[in-house]
């Protein structure tokens with residue numbers, strides 16, 4: 312029952328809806344008492360042999376009226392109570408989604424995407440069940456059980472009621488025990504099914520690798536074993552499930568037997584009329600559901616409560632990045648200026664002892680371009696992540712137009728930045744929508760313009776439905792270079808003060824790179840651009856190039872200055888130039 316307390320905030324908010332729903336539900340239970348009573352009266356009159364067609368008609372009309380009233384009442388309580396459950400589901404999902412949007416990278420490192428999805432689907436469904444099935448079962452079984460018992464005592468006989476209902480608590484007990492077993496077995500079967508799904512997905516995605524490494528047979532054998540295991544676990548579900556119905560049949564059969572023997576005795580001794588016995592037998596039918604319901608309710612509430620705790624635990628996690636120190640008066644205009652990094656040191660939260668950045672000092676004037684180069688793992692992406700406020704906990708400061716970025720409201724800061732990440736993300740929708748994602752109100756011409764600037768327009772024209780072609784799971788698959796150019800088009804459409812490209816040209820050829828850089832230069836005039844790259848031609852026109860090694864700046868300057876320094880940059884430049892020439896000669 313604790314779950315009803317936990318959900319108190321919701322029931323309070325939806326008070327009216329539930330009061331109406333429960334009232335109609337209670338009326339339904341009372342209306343359910345009518346048909347058995349009418350049946351009894353009919354039996355008595357038949358027994359006494361003095362029933363007229365008129366009386367007969369009246370009784371039939373009473374049963375029909377009860378059925379119509381039941382129909383209407385059911386419609387109303389269903390609408391109220393199921394509506395309430397759907398509303399709770401909506402609120403919980405929105406809460407979770409808003410929370411996911413607020414959380415930072417460390418949250419996603421702690422929780423796997425699959426688990427988060429399970430919370431947003433299975434757990435929310437279990438909680439929703441409390442507000443729907445849970446409330447219904449509790450109120451309905453209580454009302455129906457109690458009112459039927461009262462009707463049995465008033466209209467029939469208290470002794471018969473006590474004796475006949477003796478076996479029913481065993482039904483409640485058995486239903487709860489079996490329900491638990493069934494629930495555990497069902498959970499196991501779900502987990503097994505999900506493992507099977509993951510395995511299928513993995514094998515299908517990696518089918519080429521499996522085949523080229525000659526692992527096809529082994530993988531098929533492993534898959535077969537997994538299928539066998541899944542079937543074994545599923546069989547357990549069927550065993551528990553098939554014990555459920557017979558339990559009901561035995562106990563209800565016992566109740567009927569007792570009723571017929573003891574009730575028959577009472578009729579013979581003229582303590583009861585035939586009609587009363589007929590009503591009683593019909594009332595037993597009304598008692599079956601409340602008894603099953605006790606076990607059923609227990610499971611719904613237990614599951615709902617466990618799910619609620621799991622979801623609440625997630626919601627209680629606080630993001631590391633907040634607007635706690637933000638100066639809410641700052642606007643886009645206030646932060647339009649120089650970008651200044653003065654970082655003494657930074658370490659990732661899960662590896663606090665290993666500084667990833669040290670002494671990162673530089674100023675990039677408004678409108679300038681910064682190039683970040685260095686070996687794999689030298690710290691290029693980390694420098695970018697700090698500007699995107701993925702992490703706030705560093706020694707030093709990053710300032711935009713003199714304002715510490717931790718004092719700029721997150722949405723103000725992020726709205727001024729366009730970011731092309733290393734891993735491009737495409738949505739399962741049209742190319743047009745993928746590009747205009749950053750600017751939903753962009754017109755067709757603007758989208759085409761952005762695609763032209765990122766050298767993607769001609770590729771799109773070749774596609775089956777041009778800009779309306781679907782990409783992702785249900786559509787065409789794009790090459791690595793096309794995905795990168797689509798991400799660039801999306802970023803260019805936003806016209807933001809700062810553009811960040813993290814290794815965003817790695818999958819395009821040299822000629823395409825030159826074209827894109829040329830349009831970027833034109834497009835980004837007067838606006839700040841940060842480019843992290845392995846290919847030095849991507850940054851050769853930058854105003855300032857930083858060479859990083861183990862998280863420190865080891866060389867800095869523009870292209871000419873760095874060449875004349877004859878350090879890592881110059882050596883890398885010569886090597887890449889040579890590789891380019893060899894590549895061209897081979898073509």
Ligand SMILES: Nc1ncnc2c1ncn2[C@@H]1O[C@H](COP(=O)(O)OP(=O)(O)OP(=O)(O)O)[C@@H](O)[C@H]1O
Pocket residue numbers: 659661662667685686687688689690691692693694814
């Ligand atoms: N989330 C993280 N937690 C802990 N360490 C990390 C995390 N992300 C990166 N690192 C480490 O920080 C260092 C710098 O990584 P970073 O990704 O900034 O390098 P990079 O120069 O961008 O590399 P690449 O050229 O491969 O993109 C590396 O040693 C990396 O292993």
